[in-house]
Amino acid sequence: MRILIVEDEKPLADIVKKGLEEEGYAVDIAYNGEDGFFMAENEPSDLIILDIMLPVIDGITILKRIRKAGIKTPVLMLTAKGTVMDKVSGLDSGADDYLTKPFSFEELLARIRALLRRDSGVKSSAIEIGDLLIDMATHEVKREGKTILLSAKEYALIEYMALNKNRVLSRTNISEHLYDHDFDLDSNVIDVFINRIRKKVDRGFRKKLIHTLRGAGYMLKE
Numbered sequence: 169m170r171i172l173i174v175e176d177e178k179p180l181a182d183i184v185k186k187g188l189e190e191e192g193y194a195v196d197i198a199y200n201g202e203d204g205f206f207m208a209e210n211e212p213s214d215l216i217i218l219d220i221m222l223p224v225i226d227g228i229t230i231l232k233r234i235r236k237a238g239i240k241t242p243v244l245m246l247t248a249k250g251t252v253m254d255k256v257s258g259l260d261s262g263a264d265d266y267l268t269k270p271f272s273f274e275e276l277l278a279r280i281r282a283l284l285r286r287d288s289g290v291k292s293s294a295i296e297i298g299d300l301l302i303d304m305a306t307h308e309v310k311r312e313g314k315t316i317l318l319s320a321k322e323y324a325l326i327e328y329m330a331l332n333k334n335r336v337l338s339r340t341n342i343s344e345h346l347y348d349h350d351f352d353l354d355s356n357v358i359d360v361f362i363n364r365i366r367k368k369v370d371r372g373f374r375k376k377l378i379h380t381l382r383g384a385g386y387m388l389k390e
């Protein structure tokens with residue numbers, strides 16, 4: 169899943185990016201409101217973390233503009249301590265949730281997971297595809313009850329495929345949601361990546377869950 173952070177406090181934005189990347193998320197940053205609005209409109213984000221107090225264009229204005237432009241990406245607003253009006257106007261302007269600074273990284277992660285889950289229409293924190301179980305709360309993946317060890321990025325891929333199960337995902341879909349703006353789309357990284365995860369998920373099992381659709385992409389399907 170790909171997250172856009174719009175935050176002018178560079179040290180905070182950078183540390184959140186680093187932490188989220190360690191969890192397997194792809195992260196883009198805009199350090200001011202103008203870039204933030206441009207990226208929110210033009211980059212395929214799954215979630216936007218939006219600070220309210222920003223130079224050039226403030227967070228509330230960005231939120232109103234992107235909602236007016238029909239962009240439904242979940243937005244988690246960051247508000248300064250004690251500014252009740254900010255929270256109210258944020259929620260009124262189409263924010264999905266807010267977090268008051270300073271916040272713990274664990275809480276940020278929990279809220280991100282909840283918003284992404286809500287957005288994909290998944291009710292529980294676990295997704296089942298046949299005998300494959302993906303727990304989005306713990307990032308644990310099991311097949312026939314046995315744990316499959318995955319890197320953070322491999323987990324992100326299987327979770328993305330699980331949230332879109334039975335749907336064909338093109339290489340572009342996958343790269344747009346798993347890699348940030350700097351990713352080179354021409355490389356065969358996605359194919360290599362799929363093959364790596366296929367070995368872990370499907371090897372040794374009669375029933376294959378990861379399907380290749382020639383010329384179209386990949387699909388996770390029972």
Ligand code: CA
Binds near residue numbers: 220
């Ligand atoms: Ca700020």
